[in-house]
Amino acid sequence: MSGKAKLNIDGTEYELPIIKGSEGETGIDITTLRASTKAITLDNGFMNTGSCQSAITFLNGEKGILRYRGYPIEQLADNSNFLEVSYLLNYGELPSSDQLSKFTNSVKEKAVLPDGVKNIIDQFPKDAHPMGVMAGAMAALSGFYPESLGECSDEMKDDLFCQLLGQAKVIASHFFRRSVGKKTVDPDSSVDYSSDFLQMMFSGDGFKVDEDVARALDVLLILHADHEQNCSASTVRVVGSSQANVFASISAGVSALWGPLHGGANQAVLEMLEAIQNDGGDHKRYLEKAKDKNDPFRLMGFGHRVYKNFDPRATIIKKACDTVLTKLGVKDPLLDIAKGLEEEALKDPYFVDRKLYPNVDFYSGIIYRALGIPTNMFTVMFVLGRLPGWLAQWREMTETKGIKIARPRQIYTGHNERNYVDVKDR
Numbered sequence: 001m002s003g004k005a006k007l008n009i010d011g012t013e014y015e016l017p018i019i020k021g022s023e024g025e026t027g028i029d030i031t032t033l034r035a036s037t038k039a040i041t042l043d044n045g046f047m048n049t050g051s052c053q054s055a056i057t058f059l060n061g062e063k064g065i066l067r068y069r070g071y072p073i074e075q076l077a078d079n080s081n082f083l084e085v086s087y088l089l090n091y092g093e094l095p096s097s098d099q100l101s102k103f104t105n106s107v108k109e110k111a112v113l114p115d116g117v118k119n120i121i122d123q124f125p126k127d128a129h130p131m132g133v134m135a136g137a138m139a140a141l142s143g144f145y146p147e148s149l150g151e152c153s154d155e156m157k158d159d160l161f162c163q164l165l166g167q168a169k170v171i172a173s174h175f176f177r178r179s180v181g182k183k184t185v186d187p188d189s190s191v192d193y194s195s196d197f198l199q200m201m202f203s204g205d206g207f208k209v210d211e212d213v214a215r216a217l218d219v220l221l222i223l224h225a226d227h228e229q230n231c232s233a234s235t236v237r238v239v240g241s242s243q244a245n246v247f248a249s250i251s252a253g254v255s256a257l258w259g260p261l262h263g264g265a266n267q268a269v270l271e272m273l274e275a276i277q278n279d280g281g282d283h284k285r286y287l288e289k290a291k292d293k294n295d296p297f298r299l300m301g302f303g304h305r306v307y308k309n310f311d312p313r314a315t316i317i318k319k320a321c322d323t324v325l326t327k328l329g330v331k332d333p334l335l336d337i338a339k340g341l342e343e344e345a346l347k348d349p350y351f352v353d354r355k356l357y358p359n360v361d362f363y364s365g366i367i368y369r370a371l372g373i374p375t376n377m378f379t380v381m382f383v384l385g386r387l388p389g390w391l392a393q394w395r396e397m398t399e400t401k402g403i404k405i406a407r408p409r410q411i412y413t414g415h416n417e418r419n420y421v422d423v424k425d426r
């Protein structure tokens with residue numbers, strides 16, 4: 001604690017403690033506000049509300065900084081790999097080589113889906129949205145691990161972390177292959193996470209994983225691995241705060257990610273670029289639509305709740321996008337439309353004044369498309385990346401002393417008390 005904030009309500013003054021974060025952020029602790037003043041705070045979309053203290057990820061939206069456990073995202077993207085970053089998020093420190101190989105092996109060993117869950121996935125229509133399948137399969141896993149439904153020991157949390165990381169890629173690839181009428185490919189424990197996922201998706205017809213392409217995918221997963229208290233991570237914490245099990249909490253996180261204002265934006269970006277292409281490719285007209293307040297159209301992949309300068313992940317992704325397209329020899333006209341939109345928007349006062357920049361989703365879809373991943377699976381790719389972040393946030397929440405069930409208040413705006421009227425008199 002450091003210092004006090006003064007609050008004056010109708011002439012009465014109250015003092016509230018100030019909490020400082022390790023990067024100097026300031027929070028006014030309102031834990032006792034209602035008890036002492038009868039007032040609550042109202043904060044649409046939690047724009048100003050901290051829901052927890054966390055040591056996992058630091059983000060400064062004004063300066064475009066993102067760090068996991070203190071390590072800058074740029075350094076992790078350049079030097080690390082997805083499973084090492086997952087370990088870092090979970091345990092707080094980079095692993096020794098022994099710790100890393102034990103962790104990596106554990107993820108590989110546990111990448112097995114109970115037949116019952118495969119059967120459940122197989123009951124979905126082939127054209128079901130893969131995010132519904134992912135959320136359903138995550139929740140269904142709870143039925144197969146009853147020992148994990150109550151309080152979990154540290155060791156159980158370690159195992160669940162590796163298990164869900166391994167199982168998520170099986171869920172994604174199993175449903176994909178089934179939807180295109182192909183047999184499931186088992187995980188291959190001799191290769192890295194991203195190469196294995198690509199094999200599990202596309203094996204057959206002479207498919208061979210390209211090292212650079214697998215590396216680009218790994219970088220993408222690193223960039224998505226955590227983003228502090230975003231909509232889906234907050235959902236995981238909210239659900240977990242009721243002591244619901246980890247499967248239910250993660251399934252809820254998947255559902256929260258699905259929306260186009262969150263993880264679903266990567267699918268929405270691609271659909272937007274395709275719509276512009278099919279409409280003759282005039283991206284300037286779409287820029288005008290995005291600016292028109294009478295038109296609901298928004299430039300998908302642009303803007304961010306916290307990044308008001310640039311999204312450091314977007315800078316890295318743009319590079320990865322060029323690498324993948326060059327390596328695969330793909331000339332994607334959608335990339336030209338995306339670059340054109342970005343160029344125009346970055347010099348347009350509407351976007352400049354509102355600090356609207358390309359976010360992580362603007363280019364990720366073009367990479368996924370080049371890899372052959374169907375558009376409706378883009379958000380599932382985000383799930384694979386974000387899973388370690390959700391699990392680390394869930395774990396931190398369960399290990400925080402005195403954690404309370406998430407239960408916001410409201411300002412009621414409905415009718416005052418009135419008497420029931422019998423149906424015949426209405």
Ligand SMILES: CC(C)(COP(=O)(O)OP(=O)(O)OC[C@H]1O[C@@H](n2cnc3c(N)ncnc32)[C@H](O)[C@@H]1OP(=O)(O)O)[C@@H](O)C(=O)NCCC(=O)NCCS
Binds near residue numbers: 262263265301303
């Ligand atoms: C991400 C997002 C939900 C953040 O929303 P937010 O912080 O609540 O910001 P707001 O919706 O209040 O937007 C602020 C202003 O910028 C405008 N704006 C924000 N994003 C815009 C976009 N993508 N296209 C056009 N205008 C946009 C809003 O209309 C608003 O304008 P106003 O001040 O004239 O009313 C929002 O920028 C958005 O919808 N982006 C597109 C979806 C997307 O890419 N999501 C992925 C996020 S990683």
